[in-house]
Each structure stands twice: as C-alpha cells, then as structure tokens.
Amino acid sequence: MRKLSLFALIALLAAAALQPATAAPPAPARSPDWDAPHVSGELIAQLPPGGRAALERSGTQVLRELPELGLAVVRAPRGRTLPEAAASLAQEGAEWVEPNYTFELDHVPNDPDYSIQAAYLDRIGASEAWDTTKGRSDIVVAILDTGVYTGHVDLRDGIWRNPGEIPGNGIDDEGNGFVDDAQGWDFADNENEVLDDYGHGTHVAGIAAARIDNAIGIAGVAGQATIMPVDVFSGGIGTYEDLIRAIVYATDNGAHVINMSLGASSYSRGEEAAVNYAYERGAVVVAAAGNGGRTELHYPAAHPNAIAVAATDANDVVAGFSTRGAFVDVAAPGVSIYSTMPTDIDPDGYRLMSGTSMATPHVSGLAALILSRNPTLTPKEVRAFIEGTAYNLGAPGRDDASGYGRISAGQALAAVAQSDGPVRSHVPGTVWDLDFAGCVNLVENGGFEDGLSFWQGQGAVALDAEVHSDGATSVHFPGGASARGVLTQTLVVPPNAHAGIISFAYRIDREDYGRGTTPEWPFDDWFTVELRAPDGAVLAQLLRTGNTADTSNAGLEWDEYLYRMTAGEVAALRDAREVMLVLTAQNDADASPTDVWADSARICLTTAADGPAYLPVLVTGF
Numbered sequence: 001m002r003k004l005s006l007f008a009l010i011a012l013l014a015a016a017a018l019q020p021a022t023a024a025p026p027a028p029a030r031s032p033d034w035d036a037p038h039v040s041g042e043l044i045a046q047l048p049p050g051g052r053a054a055l056e057r058s059g060t061q062v063l064r065e066l067p068e069l070g071l072a073v074v075r076a077p078r079g080r081t082l083p084e085a086a087a088s089l090a091q092e093g094a095e096w097v098e099p100n101y102t103f104e105l106d107h108v109p110n111d112p113d114y115s116i117q118a119a120y121l122d123r124i125g126a127s128e129a130w131d132t133t134k135g136r137s138d139i140v141v142a143i144l145d146t147g148v149y150t151g152h153v154d155l156r157d158g159i160w161r162n163p164g165e166i167p168g169n170g171i172d173d174e175g176n177g178f179v180d181d182a183q184g185w186d187f188a189d190n191e192n193e194v195l196d197d198y199g200h201g202t203h204v205a206g207i208a209a210a211r212i213d214n215a216i217g218i219a220g221v222a223g224q225a226t227i228m229p230v231d232v233f234s235g236g237i238g239t240y241e242d243l244i245r246a247i248v249y250a251t252d253n254g255a256h257v258i259n260m261s262l263g264a265s266s267y268s269r270g271e272e273a274a275v276n277y278a279y280e281r282g283a284v285v286v287a288a289a290g291n292g293g294r295t296e297l298h299y300p301a302a303h304p305n306a307i308a309v310a311a312t313d314a315n316d317v318v319a320g321f322s323t324r325g326a327f328v329d330v331a332a333p334g335v336s337i338y339s340t341m342p343t344d345i346d347p348d349g350y351r352l353m354s355g356t357s358m359a360t361p362h363v364s365g366l367a368a369l370i371l372s373r374n375p376t377l378t379p380k381e382v383r384a385f386i387e388g389t390a391y392n393l394g395a396p397g398r399d400d401a402s403g404y405g406r407i408s409a410g411q412a413l414a415a416v417a418q419s420d421g422p423v424r425s426h427v428p429g430t431v432w433d434l435d436f437a438g439c440v441n442l443v444e445n446g447g448f449e450d451g452l453s454f455w456q457g458q459g460a461v462a463l464d465a466e467v468h469s470d471g472a473t474s475v476h477f478p479g480g481a482s483a484r485g486v487l488t489q490t491l492v493v494p495p496n497a498h499a500g501i502i503s504f505a506y507r508i509d510r511e512d513y514g515r516g517t518t519p520e521w522p523f524d525d526w527f528t529v530e531l532r533a534p535d536g537a538v539l540a541q542l543l544r545t546g547n548t549a550d551t552s553n554a555g556l557e558w559d560e561y562l563y564r565m566t567a568g569e570v571a572a573l574r575d576a577r578e579v580m581l582v583l584t585a586q587n588d589a590d591a592s593p594t595d596v597w598a599d600s601a602r603i604c605l606t607t608a609a610d611g612p613a614y615l616p617v618l619v620t621g622f
Contacts (some may be wrong), residue, residue: 038099039136048093058088109219119314120333125410132413135222136372142255145201147194148229149342154210154217160228186231187242194229204261206340208361221365241560247274259364260287263298265522266545268565272303279305282424284367284379286354287591290323296522302327309360318401331402334359376421385412417519438605442491446469446601460485469505469558469599477585479593487583498603502563509545512592523548525587525594532580547594
C-alpha cells in the first residue's frame, strides 16, 4: 500500500481549486469514511480562523501545514478515536476534518494476455472493481450455453463441483433427479457430460470468470467466482423445454447468477415462468439483447425479471448488430472480445468473438462481484447497483440502444457496502416428474392419432402422417398467401384441480423470412397457442412465435414447449370450468409460405394437494 504523499495531495487539491467559477455546483458534503484505509492516527483538517494555535489548543499535534490551501495534517491525541479528535477540531472552528486516506495502484492482473483485454476492461473500470473484490468461490455463475470445456487451463480451477454428488458411481447421490451431475448437466443430450461441442459457452465462461492472477491467459470479470456449466444446445440449436429445465436446475443447485448468452424472438410463457422462478429464489438472471440490429423483443432478455444486455465497442458506441428496444437495460463491451476457446490445435486456446453474447457475461461477472461484496443483496438490489452506476451513452436517462448505459464496474463496487452476511446456500431440488404420473390429462387426442376427433378446425388445417414429433400423425397448418388455420378443443376443468403443466411440440418451416413491423410481433407469418374463455377472451397466451424464430430451417426440427401453471392460474381455470385450447397459424399476403405443425399436446392437472410435483418444482424460499 502506498501512502498519499504531500506532493500528490497538493497537486490533487490544487487542481480542484483551479476549476473555473462557472463549474457545476459542488456536490453535497459527505461524511468522512472512518473505516476506509488511512494513515493510523492522522487527520487532514482545514485550518480554523485561529490557525495552527487553535488546532494545538484542542490537544492535537500539527505534523505538516499546507498553507497554499489552508490545510494541516495533524495527529489525534493519544487515547482519542479519529471521530472524537475531529469533533474537537470542529469545536475550534475547523470547517471539515477527514482521515489521511491512503490508496493503492489500480489492480493490474498478472495474466499475460490482459493487455488484449485492457482496452474494454479499463473502460468499464474493472481494475477499480478488483481493488475491492475479484469475486469469491462461494458465488456461483451458471453458464447456460453450449457447454464449457472444463479442462481449459484458465477455467478448470473455477469449475463448480456438485457437493452432494460422487462422480462416476452411477447413482443420483443427492436425489435431484440427475445421475453423476458432478459438474453440471447437458439438457440437450440428457447426460452429465458438459463438454463444449461448439466453443461459444467456453468463450462466455472465460469472460465472466476466467481465473485471475494465475499468470495464465486472460482475466475474467469475476475471476475468483465459480462457473457452473449447463449445456442447453446441440450443434448451436436449443429447445425452450431444455432451457426451462436448465434454468430450474441452475437455481435449485445453488447458482447466484444465471448467464444466458442466447435467445430468440418467440415469446414463451413457460420460459418467463422459469426466469421468474430463478428471480424469486434469489438468482440474478442476465441475458443477451440479441444481434438483430433492429428494434424487436428478444427473449429471455425481454422478460421483466431478466437484465437485458446490449453490446458496445471499444469507443463506447453501441454495436450496429445489437438489438434495440425498450427492454434493453444496460450495455457492455461486446466487440472483439478475447476469451477462452478450445480449438483442434490448442484445447487451451483463446480467440476474439463479437456479439451481445460476449457483452452479457461482463454483466454477469459484475453481478458476481457485487454479490461477493454483499451476498445478502436481492436480484432487484443487484440490478439497481448495475443500472444506477452505468455510464450514460446518450441523452440523460435510459434509451433503447444502451438502456441505462454502459456498465461501470468500479463505480458499482464503490457503491456497494461490504456485508459479511450469509451467502445463499444450495437447496436441493425435488425430483422432476416428467411422466405426468397421477394427473388428469384434459386434452383428448393431443397426438392426433385419431384424426381430428375432439378438435374443431377452421381454415387451413390438415393431418400429416409424414411429419410428426411422436406417434404417427401431427396436425399441419399449410402456409400460403393469407392462409389461416385455427384448431380448438374445449376442456372441462375438474373442480378439485390443484396444479398442473402444459406441454406440446411445434415445428415451423418457412420460405418467408419476412419480419413484422412491431417489436412484440417481429414476424409477418405467425403461430400462437392460447387458453381462452368460452366467449373467446384470451386467458393466457402460452406461445407467440413465427417465421423469424429458430426453426427446422435453422436445424431445429421440433421445439418442445413446457409450462407449469401456478396455483392461481389453476384456480382461475376451475372458476371458468370450461376453457378452450386454441392453436392459430396465420400467413400474410405474400406467396412465400410458412408451414406450422403441432403434436403431443397435453394439459395435465393433479387433483391432490400433496400429489406429484410437476416441473418446475416450487420449493421453500430462501
């Protein structure tokens, strides 16, 4: 630690004194920080009208004077605390008194490639943040992505270990429904290997929490936090069901921050429920705003309880590819970001990548630093520190390009008071019942194996024995100019229904890549699934998607939808007694078609208050 020299003090205070008279009004006086690092027993005081003699009358020893500024450095009398000595000096006429603070050089990590990162990490004040904390191992950042190469030399010492699981014994030791999930889970392939088959997740993990000061490679924003790998992709494509299950898994297994450098334009009520599940249990959810370069909603970032992150370049300019919109909360560096990346040549390699995917883990890392400083903070409070200290990039207030501005890690950590409160601990999740055993299925012929019996079809609706998710048949909504198909089934809700789930599969093939004109509907051909009252009023929109979604043309043949109804929602269905499940597909007037298929529809309710727990399982709050 280097003490503040007399010369430096004069230079700093003199520079402040030379500000022009037209400068902004001074900030309100702040109380001295008696706990901040300082020279033991020393104070700096403004000389009172009586000068040095007045100070000495209070019993203090004057060590040095700064007559140019009317200041003195004094030693507090033996037996008095600094606040007590300051009070005595105030009685003698000193207008202000403060400790003789000390400071250190901003932390510069010893990671050899830090110089490549410095341009953007210095801009967000990472070094100043690291003066406060570099993170802590009991703060867990879940990376929901393409997996993580856990053996990477710059990551392997920070990979999460499931404390209740014995690796490789073929037993679900902690009873959470996952066998040998010692370092996370691969939901796309339903296995415990989380190795990255795409590279994206490893790059994201390095930005958030590559080991700092290990004399290797790069420095992660929270380089002493722990990384929980959770794989939700197969070859760069993932389903909503897998993402929903992954969010619940990360939450139930102790993640404090959940990073999702992923997303799509489709709204899913099930996905929003999973985000809310994490948020309500104390996890900070951070997601990429998207790389569409236009104004549209991008999920999961656009869900209210997620922090949506835009991307900036090294000059604090919002990247042209970064999606805009009122849902954007903050921005972070996302252009030419250097991070961990396994390659065929070097599994411990690094490379540059750009995208809001790269911006997001900067914010997740900052959230981990904030929680390392004060682990008692709620997700709402963490978000307030991130947004409230951001550097505004435009007109005062928020804007649709950068939200509240580019994150400022140094400012955020300076605003967070240290707390030694307990870190939220791991609460084992309940085994998920994915077979829907013991519940009443309300949807008759949801797999369309009996034709369209129990269903009412209007317009462009047909059966398809060639394309199906399960069984031998699906329902097809053929595309074409102004084609519209509606499929409805009326459901009778048991009067003693208690809880339940909704699931179905859908597929979209498009020749039309046209986009809509409103952020909520960024598709000009679309597909919705809704619950409606008998009079047609919409009770709940379960899915809103269309021809700009990641669909079979992009490699995803079928997407699986999953949603757990809350007790309040089930009660509303009981009150209605009859509800309609309505599937609607609509093409616009151009000749390029978007075809939609649906299959395996289920709405399953339990009538027992202590019956099976359906995904996502509700557990006791923290």
